[in-house]
Amino acid sequence: MxxxxxxxxxxxxxxxxxxxxxSSSWLFPLLLVLLGVxxxxxxxxxxxxLVIGSLSTVGGMIxxxxxxxxxxxxxxQPVAGTVQSTKRLGSxxxxxxxxxTGYPVDLPVFLHSDQNVQPQTVVTVAGKIESDSRVGIGEFTMTAQSVEVISAPRGYAAWVNGVRDNFQTAVVNTVGESSQGLIPGMVLGDTRLQDPVETQLYIDTGLSHLSAVSGSNVAILVSSVVVVLYYATVGPRIRVVVSLAVLGIYLLLVGGEPSVLRAAATGMVSLLAVLNSSRIEPMHGLCLAIIVLLLWDSNLAIHYGFILSITATAGIILLFPLLYKALARIPAPDIVIRALAVAIAADVVTMPIIALMSRQLSLVAVLANVLVDAMVAPxxxxxxxAVVLSMLPGSLEFFALKLIEPCTYWIFQVATWCQRLPRSTIDVAPGWLGILWIVCAVMWLIVALHYGLIKIILAAYAVFFMLGLWNARLPPQVDPRELNYVVLDDESEISQVPAGIELIIVRDATGxxxxxxxxxxxxxxxxxxNRDGEVNLHTDGSQHASDGRF
Structure with missing residues (x-):
């Protein structure tokens, strides 16, 4: 204990x-501190x-x-500030x-433009200021009418942006469309090449943690360094120092955004859990990470990303030994059993949170994560x-990118296939009753796994999907002639399409x-x-190619 x-x-x-x-009040937090002490x-x-009283008091005061x-x-207005991160939301x-300066949290600015604003750029923003309706420390949001660049990134920030831009260009010029969004996201956390459709694809299949820097990236990087140093007969203390140094360099490269720092903390803890470290207990490390991150950024306490990361890591720590022992009865390689145990542990404990957040659950998340697990490390x-090679002359990164393209192609195809499965996602009933059902189902699933009812679970899983396949029907098709459409000769003309157009048809057959x-x-x-063949539009907004590509 x-x-x-x-x-x-x-x-x-x-x-x-x-x-x-x-609550924005001291009353309830003070009662909690007194109750704990x-x-x-x-x-x-x-x-x-002494520990819980002092830490909770300091955290509450901050x-x-x-x-x-x-x-x-x-x-x-105009609001002057430094861009910390950008994200495309679609539309x-x-x-x-x-x-x-002087504002304790980042100000969310919504920009209805394709203007490229890089992180660490100093800008002034003019627009409409509104009250932030979300729970949090922030008081304002802003819809920008114009963003004026005052000074471009300098020094380290300019170097990081240059590395990202060079790598993005190399990826676009080297690999296929299905890999272009994944590679920069998985390696550097750069999601600029991911469109809303691709982003939703990974959300629906439980693979969204792969489309950006996550704890798994950190765990893979650090564990690889540890293994190499171990076989090089390097002492334990030097292994720790070198591993932390490599992690520090990686964080400098991908940036210090909250999601990256959260991934670094939880990734190290998850690695300790799977490796069964005897030098620092995984749960102790997770608690330490929670304390440090909340003191550093109080707003993390209400972020779904932080809650999901901590819950998933705790699930791996607590359930991995139990699930690994139960799943060991399956005649499969040990690496597959470990991947399955980690995927199930992380998925089942986060189900209630995801249900509360999106009112939807992915039933293919475990399957998708197991199928792609072997591709993440390469x-x-x-x-x-490839990132390092892209900074050198000679386009040497070409060979490294071509080497990993089959891996990202496989991840994309797995996500696409899993998303197409009938009932790949289910809606959760509104209110707390739906969440309660999910919690009960999760508890019974853990009990069933503990008692080794693997075959029964897999049979029920298969029957559920077969019933969905039997009843699966595509939504009705939409006749393109009934839409307000325009026909273009070249893809470059899309940006000139006027407002009110509902469908764009491009004659160009190149590519x-x-x-x-x-x-x-x-x-x-x-x-x-002329390039994709027959593609049907459906009333739910989806598109389906007649040859089954999508």
Whole structure:
């Protein structure tokens, strides 16, 4: 039980910060602190009382200071700040997280433009300022009418942007369409080449953690370094120092965004869990990561990404030994059993949270993750080699990118196939009753796995999908002639299409046939009949090629 010694402190700190942000008052957080300290005192755990009392008090004070600073901040136009990150949301909208001097959190700026704004660029933004309706420390959101660049990134930031741009160009010029969005995302966390359709594809199949830097990337990188140094007969202390140095270089390369730092922390803890480390207990490491991350950024307490990362990591720590023992009865290689145990552990514990967040559940997440597991390590490691080679003359990265292209092609095809399975996702009933059903189902699934009812679970899984296949029907087709469409000779003319157009048809036959539907940033479907063949439109907005490519 020694590894649980930080669990009360981490749990109470999270509750205090969360209640502080939700209530904007000291009353409820103070009651939580007194309750926690009182319980420790009753049990005569004086050390625990001191630790949980001091940590939760400090965390609550930091959150309170940030809340009051945000409440008293006056946002005047034009707003000047430094771009921290950008993300394309679809329909021609970008989300820019802007760091404004004196404001305790990043300001969300929605830009309805294709203007390319790189991280660490100093800009001024003019537009409409509104109150932020989401729960959190932030008080404002902004819809930009114009973004003016004051100064381009310099020094380290300019170097990182240059590395990303060079690598993105190399990827576009080297690999096929199905790999172009995945490789920069998996290697550097650069999702600029992923359109909304591809992003939704990985969300529906439980593979969204692969389309950007995640804890698995960190675990693969650090474990590879540890293994190489081990076989080089390097001592344990030097292995630790070198591994941390490599991790630090990697973080400098991909950037210090909250999602990346969260991935670094949870990835290291997950690695400890799977390797069964005896030097630092995984649960102790996870609690330490929670404390450090919440003190560093109080707003993480209410972020679904943070909650999912911590929950998935805790699930791997707690359930991996149990599931591995149960699944070991399956006649399969040990690496497959380990991958299956990790995928099930992470998936089942996050089901209620995903249900609460999106009111949908992916029933193919475990299957998809197991099928692509062997491809993640080569893409991560060889992809990093390709990044280094792209900074050198001679286009040497070509060979490394071609080496990993089959891996990312496989990941894309698995995601596409799993998404097409009948009932690949199910809707969760509204209200807390639907969440309660998911929790009960998860608990019974864990019990069934513990008692070794693997064959029964797989049979039920197969019957469920077969019934869905029997009843599967595509939505009705849409006659393109009934839409307001335009016919273009070349793809370059798409940007000149006027407002109100519902369908774009391009006559140009050059290029390879697309492997997924084509839409504009504004959500308008684009058909290439001379290149892709017959593609049908359906009433739910989907597109289906007659030859089954998508």
């Amino acid at each position: 020694r590894e649980l010694r930080l669990l009360p402190a981490a749990g109470l700190l999270w509750l205090v910060v969360l209640s502080m942000i939700i 009182g319980c420790a005192a009753v049990l005569k755990e004086w050390g625990q009382a 959150a309170w200071i940030r809340l009051k600073t945000a409440e008293g901040f006056e946002l005047s 021609g909208v970008q989300l820019i997280n802007l760091q404004v 893409v991560t490691l060889i992809g990093l080699m 390879r046939a697309a492997e997924r539907p084509t839409i504009t940033p504004a959500g308008i479907p684009v058909l290439f009949p």
